[in-house]
Amino acid sequence: MxxxxxxxxxxxxxxxxxxxxxxxxxxxxxxxxxxxxxxxxxxxxxxxxxxxxxxxxxxxxxxxxxxxxxxxxxxxxxxxxxxxxxxxxxxxxxxxxxxxxxxxxxxxxxxxxxxxxxxxxxxxxxxxLRLDASLxxxxxxxxxxxxxxxxxxxxxxxxxxxxxxxxxxxxxFATTTGLFGRFLDGAGRGVAEWLARVRPGWSPRRILDLGCGLGHNTVPVARAYPRAEVVAIDLAAPMLRYGHARARGMGVENVTFMQGNVERLPFADGHFDFVYSTMFFHETSHGALRRILREADRVLAGGGLHIHLEQPPYRGMDEFEKFLRDWDCYHNNEPFWTTLHDTHLPTLLGELGFRGDRVFETQIHAIVEDEMPKVAGEVEDYGRGGMWYAVGSERAPFDAWRGDAAGADGPAPGGPAR
Ligand SMILES: C[S@@+](CC[C@H](N)C(=O)[O-])C[C@H]1O[C@@H](n2cnc3c(N)ncnc32)[C@H](O)[C@@H]1O
Known part of the structure; x- marks a missing residue:
């Protein structure tokens, strides 16, 4: 052997x-x-x-x-x-x-x-840095x-x-064994690379990161779009204080870190061109996920899009694999883990009556430094590897983003993921 x-x-x-x-x-x-x-x-x-x-x-x-x-x-x-x-x-x-x-x-x-x-x-x-002690x-x-x-x-x-x-x-870094990169920002870098690929030349004016944590994956998107106003929202004051200081120390100043519950966003309809989240949905709940998705849809501008990165859904996996993946739900204080991975998110978006009428699914890999390990093929270690399932939708008019990229290839018919 x-x-x-x-x-x-x-x-x-x-x-x-x-x-x-x-x-x-x-x-x-x-x-x-x-x-x-x-x-x-x-x-x-x-x-x-x-x-x-x-x-x-x-x-x-x-x-x-x-x-x-x-x-x-x-x-x-x-x-x-x-x-x-x-x-x-x-x-x-x-x-x-x-x-x-x-x-x-x-x-x-x-x-x-x-x-x-x-x-x-x-x-x-x-x-x-906007904290709200009454939250x-x-x-x-x-x-x-x-x-x-x-x-x-x-x-x-x-x-x-x-x-x-x-x-x-x-x-x-220890739990993800380097797969998220030196600054743990591989998902955000992946999102920025994906967006530049599906909408070459597009510059979102306002960007929203839902459940941003300490901003590991906010900073690379803010850097990719330095002229955008980025808002990063989280419930936890310690994460926001630290995240804001960390971003400033890195010279990133176009992000407002805001304490809030993203089930109720303090923004007008259509305020943001790009809305995203990374590794966030599995820490919510059945009811909250629906409220959060409705809010993401509400604040999305015409021509905008939103995308959410998560561990892969259980769809198509064999039952033994699902059993192993359920471990986090039962033994690692992730109570919504199983339900989320059982949810068919594109169907849910449809049920919620999304105005963003081009729903898509795709995969986003962590983008990490050359010296860091890369995710190999389909191996993603139950959510700790650098590979994510992503779901989102686009809001018509689909070609509103073409402005400064005249002639560039836009999203293919059926959505940006194909
Ligand atoms: C696993 S962390 C992910 C953080 C970040 N997106 C990242 O990629 O590093 C989940 C975060 O979601 C936040 N969170 C959970 N429910 C929330 C809600 N309803 N509104 C805002 N933030 C929330 C938590 O405070 C936590 O910081």
Whole structure:
């Protein structure tokens, strides 16, 4: 039997430095390097044993008891939940998530005050950071510690705290093993490249990023369209304070970071030419997703388009694969994960009566630095790889964007994705 070849994850010292980067010591770096390679080993080698366990003992035992194989992923989960190999894999995976949070928190909490002060200095006097202390965080966010982050995106241990965001920023390179790029902006760079390809020469005047987090994927779009007014909205003040300071430190000044719930946008109909989101929908809820999509449609200008990047839908996957992907829903505090991936988003857009009448689906790959690992083929590691499913729609008149690109090829008939 040949030993599988496993490439090492890039070292954590390759994380892109910026004005808000926490100061890391030897042990912090060693923890992140261990976690990155542990995650890589888990997702490339250890995961495979689940299928072996299922085929060799779990399914035969179920068949002996029920006279048929498990029907769907729910029955597979019921059958696998007592299997020792699956339990080991699941518990290691959960431990890796918890260790990642421990590693990040031990790095940022001890310097919470200096990070807060650095953010305050970079944010001073700017009218492009708009916080709203009266904002009510919806239950689907307030009730859980998203993907095992203690206190989630909202934890504030001191006034003006940014530590939750600094933790998110510092540890993500380890969980994504470099696949999102040095600045974790591979999705935003992918969006900018896609938009330039489907609408060459088009310059959206106003751009909206929904659920922007700390702006990892806002900054590359803002840079691609430096004359555009970009608005990036999120619920979490720590993410916005940190994100605004980080963007300023990078010399990006055309983004307004705004605290708000994107289920209710404070903008007039047709205000934005381009609306997008990255890795956001899976953290909402059944009702919220519908309200958010309606708002995205409402604020979209004629000739504009919107696009949303997410992990691939379950459509067409076999039941065992769906069962493995459901892990995040049951064990990683991502309660909407399964429902979202079961939802046929183009149909939902139709049901919501989208005025954007050209609905499209496409795939967007992370664009990362040459030295960073690239997503290989279809392997995307249950949402942590650099490859996304994308869905969106265009609002007529479709050729309004042609203005300064006369004669350029526009979107092909049927939508921009083809
Ligand atoms: C997984 S993060 C993704 C952040 C960012 N889009 C990125 O690509 O890095 C999801 C973000 O959605 C935000 N969020 C969740 N529900 C929201 C809502 N209803 N309105 C605004 N932001 C929301 C959370 O606060 C969190 O920062």
């Amino acid at each position: 040949s030993t599988p070849r496993i490439d090492c994850a890039p070292p954590w010292s390759d994380v892109g430095r910026h004005a808000m980067s926490p100061e890391a010591g030897h042990d912090d770096v060693a923890r992140f390097n261990f976690l990155a390679n542990f995650n890589k080993y888990m997702s490339s080698v250890v995961v495979g044993g689940n299928a072996v366990a299922y085929e060799s003992r779990v399914r035969p035992r179920w068949e002996a008891e029920h006279g048929r194989p498990p029907r769907d992923r729910r029955e597979i989960r019921a059958a696998m939940s007592s299997d020792p190999y699956y339990r080991m894999w699941s518990s290691l995976r959960r431990s890796a998530m918890e260790m990642r949070q421990q590693a990040g928190r031990s790095l940022v909490l001890r310097q919470a005050e200096s990070l807060r002060d650095r953010a305050a200095a970079l944010n001073a006097g700017a009218d492009t 009510e965080v919806p239950r689907y966010q307030a009730a859980i510690d998203n993907h095992c982050m203690p206190g989630s995106y909202f934890a504030e241990y001191l006034p003006g705290d940014v530590s939750a965001a600094a933790n998110y920023d510092a540890g993500m």
